[in-house]
Every structure is written in C-alpha cells, then in structure tokens.
Amino acid sequence: MNKTMHSITNGLEGSLKIPGDKSISHRAVMFGAIAYGKTTVDGFLPGDDCLSTIDCFRKMGVQIEQKEERVEILGKGFEGLKEPVEVLDVGNSGTTTRLMLGILATLPFHSIVIGDESIAKRPMSRVTKPLKELGAKIDGRDEGNYTPLSIRGGKTKGIHYHSPVASAQVKSAVLLAGLQSEGVTSVTEPALTRDHTERMLKGFGVDVQRDGLTVSIEGGQSLQAQHIQVPGDISSAAFFLVAGAIVQNSSITLQSVGINPTRSGIIDVLHSMGASLTVTNEKVVGGEPIADLNIESSSLQGTEISGELIPRLIDEIPVLAVLATQANGKTIIKDAEELKVKETNRIDTVVHQLKELGANIRATDDGMIIEGPTPLKAATVRSYGDHRIGMALAIAGLICDGELTIENTDAIAVSYPHFFEDLESLSK
Numbered sequence: 001m002n003k004t005m006h007s008i009t010n011g012l013e014g015s016l017k018i019p020g021d022k023s024i025s026h027r028a029v030m031f032g033a034i035a036y037g038k039t040t041v042d043g044f045l046p047g048d049d050c051l052s053t054i055d056c057f058r059k060m061g062v063q064i065e066q067k068e069e070r071v072e073i074l075g076k077g078f079e080g081l082k083e084p085v086e087v088l089d090v091g092n093s094g095t096t097t098r099l100m101l102g103i104l105a106t107l108p109f110h111s112i113v114i115g116d117e118s119i120a121k122r123p124m125s126r127v128t129k130p131l132k133e134l135g136a137k138i139d140g141r142d143e144g145n146y147t148p149l150s151i152r153g154g155k156t157k158g159i160h161y162h163s164p165v166a167s168a169q170v171k172s173a174v175l176l177a178g179l180q181s182e183g184v185t186s187v188t189e190p191a192l193t194r195d196h197t198e199r200m201l202k203g204f205g206v207d208v209q210r211d212g213l214t215v216s217i218e219g220g221q222s223l224q225a226q227h228i229q230v231p232g233d234i235s236s237a238a239f240f241l242v243a244g245a246i247v248q249n250s251s252i253t254l255q256s257v258g259i260n261p262t263r264s265g266i267i268d269v270l271h272s273m274g275a276s277l278t279v280t281n282e283k284v285v286g287g288e289p290i291a292d293l294n295i296e297s298s299s300l301q302g303t304e305i306s307g308e309l310i311p312r313l314i315d316e317i318p319v320l321a322v323l324a325t326q327a328n329g330k331t332i333i334k335d336a337e338e339l340k341v342k343e344t345n346r347i348d349t350v351v352h353q354l355k356e357l358g359a360n361i362r363a364t365d366d367g368m369i370i371e372g373p374t375p376l377k378a379a380t381v382r383s384y385g386d387h388r389i390g391m392a393l394a395i396a397g398l399i400c401d402g403e404l405t406i407e408n409t410d411a412i413a414v415s416y417p418h419f420f421e422d423l424e425s426l427s428k
C-alpha cells in the first residue's frame with residue numbers, strides 16, 4: 001500500500017493513548033509461556049511482530065488466547081513446550097527470533113526458525129554463538145548466523161558471557177537459556193541496554209542479580225504466572241513527539257508512556273535541543289515507570305547523540321534524523337553502527353530518503369550528520385519495508401512543501417497498526 005501525506009499548516013492538537021510497548025509485549029507472552037499458571041496481559045501490542053511471537057509459542061503447544069490488547073497464556077513451565085511439527089515463523093521480528101532462540105536452546109527437541117527476507121539478512125551469531133557455548137546445537141547459513149536456523153536444544157551449562165555488542169536481545173537470550181542451565185549464567189554488556197527482561201523476570205519470581213553492567217541468574221528457577229500491564233511504547237510515542245516539536249502551533253499529549261531510563265534517551269535529546277516537552281503524572285505500573293508526555297512546537301538546536309545514549313534511543317534514530325533537519329546547526333549521530341543490522345540498514349535508508357526530500361544529511365561509518373534547518377520538499381519515497389522508516393517519513397510529510405507519497409507502508413503494522421488513524425486524529 002502507498003500513502004500520501006499532506007503538510008499541516010495549522011498545527012496538531014490532541015491527546016493519544018499510545019499502543020503497548022513492543023519489547024514488553026513480546027516478553028509477556030514468552031515469559032507467560034514458560035511460567036506455571038495463567039498469565040494475563042492488558043495493554044498488549046497487537047502488532048504483527050508480537051503476533052508472530054504468539055504464533056510461534058502456539059506451535060509449541062502453549063494455549064494462548066488473544067483478543068486485541070488482552071492476552072491470556074496458560075503456562076506449564078518449560079516442560080509444557082512441545083516439539084513443533086511446523087517451522088517457527090518469526091516474520092519480521094528480530095526480538096522474537098533472538099529471545100526465542102534462548103528458550104529453544106535448552107529444550108530437548110528439534111525446531112526450525114525462519115523469518116522474512118529482512119530477518120534472513122540479520123546477524124544471529126550474536127546469540128547463536130553464546131548459546132552454542134552453553135551447549136546448544138544450532139546450525140544455519142554461515143555457521144548459524146542466518147535464518148533458517150535448525151536448533152537441537154538440551155542440557156546446557158552456565159557461562160559468563162562478555163557481549164561485544166550493546167544488545168538487549170543478546171542479553172535476554174543468554175539469560176533465558178541460563179534459567180534452564182546448570183549453575184550461574186551471567187552477561188556483561190558494553191553499555192546498559194533496555195532492562196525489561198530483568199524487571200519482568202523479577203516480577204515472575206526469578207532472582208536476578210545486577211552488578212554494574214553484569215546481570216546473573218542461577219539455573220533451575222521456575223517462573224510463576226503474573227498479571228502484566230503493558231505501558232505505552234516510547235518508541236511509538238517518538239513519532240508524535242517529533243511531530244509536535246516540528247509542526248508549528250502544535251500541542252500533543254501522549255498518555256501512559258513507558259519512561260524506563262534505559263529507553264528514555266529521546267526525552268533527554270528533546271530537552272537538550274530546546275524542545276518544549278513536559279513529563280507529568282509519573283508513576284510505576286507493573287515494575288515499569290510511566291508518565292504523560294506533552295510536546296509543543298518550539299525552536300530547536302542541533303545536538304550530539306552518541307555513546308551510552310545510543311542504546312537508550314536506538315529505534316528512535318530514524319525519526320530523530322527528521323527532527324534534526326529542522327534544528328538550527330549541526331546534529332551529529334555517532335556510535336550507532338547497530339543501525340546497520342536492523343530491519344534495514346537504517347543509516348543508508350534514512351540518509352537516502354531524507355536526501356530525496358532535500359535534507360542536508362550525510363552518512364558516516366557509525367551514524368550520520370545533519371545540518372539544519374532545511375525546508376523539506378515533496379517527493380515519492382520508500383519505506384523499504386521497514387516500519388520505523390515508513391513512520392519517520394510520514395512525520396517528514398507533515399512539513400513538506402506539497403504531497404509526499406510513501407511506498408509500501410504495510411510494514412508499519414509491525415509495531416503500530418493504527419498509526420495513520422492516530423496521526424489523523426490530531427488534525428485540527
């Protein structure tokens with residue numbers, strides 16, 4: 001499907017309930033599946049990626065009821081998972097692939113994991129290598145680096161893993177395998193990444209220890225079913241935060257958004273750029289901090305986004321690049337090589353498409369440099385089947401000097417099925 005965007009001349013206004021957090025929704029289903037008892041989830045994200053997770057666990061015999069944002073999972077522990085007779089299809093979801101591999105690594109059966117064209121290009125050895133060190137047998141193209149992957153799990157022994165990449169997916173996969181491994185399993189990460197796994201495992205009754213950048217878990221612990229209230233996804237809120245900041249005369253309120261400090265880098269960046277952003281009604285729900293966010297348009301300054309900030313806003317970089325085209329001066333994004341191994345190479349796709357719109361942007365080895373402000377001109381652009389690129393371009397379309405057509409917007413349903421309806425509801 002193609003989508004045509006029109007510029008907004010009189011501002012965006014209103015309040016939105018942002019859909020559930022994708023990372024937390026995946027984990028709620030997976031942890032519910034390996035726990036004992038009935039786990040209930042409210043605020044679940046019914047996006048294509050999370051539905052892939054449900055589908056894979058159903059194929060392993062787990063009873064899961066899902067109706068929109070409500071999910072019930074009847075867990076019978078790890079031993080409740082059965083050898084799937086069908087392949088496990090993760091669709092477009094890296095999180096499903098990598099976290100599920102951590103679970104499959106310790107299960108005494110054979111399984112095959114496949115995904116779409118994008119997944120087939122994303123590196124999996126970052127998880128299959130440590131899982132093999134634990135004792136799992138995993139094979140696939142390039143020695144288990146690419147899907148389709150064949151997994152024969154079984155008896156595993158804890159390891160101390162120093163991850164070369166700051167990745168919550170790697171950390172989570174190793175910890176999930178550690179739950180069923182002999183002795184202690186620990187992961188040391190080079191920079192703090194999102195800690196939803198650690199928080200949620202604690203909620204399920206697991207003892208998780210953290211010492212600086214090292215997280216450890218003792219094997220043999222079982223999970224007890226929980227109720228999970230999923231907060232709004234700050235990575236989805238990001239599109240409206242940027243829209244409110246760059247479309248003149250806007251005021252947008254986003255309700256109950258997760259502001260976990262390992263995810264809230266965009267709030268720090270908006271403040272450092274001079275955005276008019278206020279955070280109110282802060283509270284903790286189900287072990288995760290949430291708040292309402294209000295953004296109003298204002299003048300913006302370029303900034304540097306680098307170092308330990310990167311894992312705290314990695315998925316927001318495409319839309320932050322759009323923001324930077326409207327800020328005064330230079331915005332430098334560096335230390336962000338991880339962008340190259342997402343649904344697309346997001347350094348290439350962002351730079352390519354924003355150049356088409358007339359932005360002053362260039363790619364670097366580990367990020368991009370943007371000089372603003374530049375007016376954006378109408379064009380036909382591509383999402384490349386990457387949900388975040390599609391949505392970032394839609395936000396750019398709000399300030400273009402004419403009609404912007406985005407090709408292939410179907411992928412947006414991966415993380416935000418009602419994105420365009422929500423955006424349209426903010427028109428005055």
Ligand SMILES: O=C(O)C1=C[C@@H](OP(=O)(O)O)[C@@H](O)[C@H](O)C1
Pocket residue numbers: 022023024095166167168169170172194314315338
């Ligand atoms: O653990 C997670 O839920 C995620 C971790 C991040 O990936 P990496 O672990 O590859 O950094 C992020 O980009 C992805 O959207 C979701």
Ligand SMILES: C=C(OP(=O)(O)O)C(=O)O
Pocket residue numbers: 049092093094095096315342343388415
């Ligand atoms: C990178 C993303 O997700 P995943 O790794 O789960 O495909 C994303 O949602 O931007």
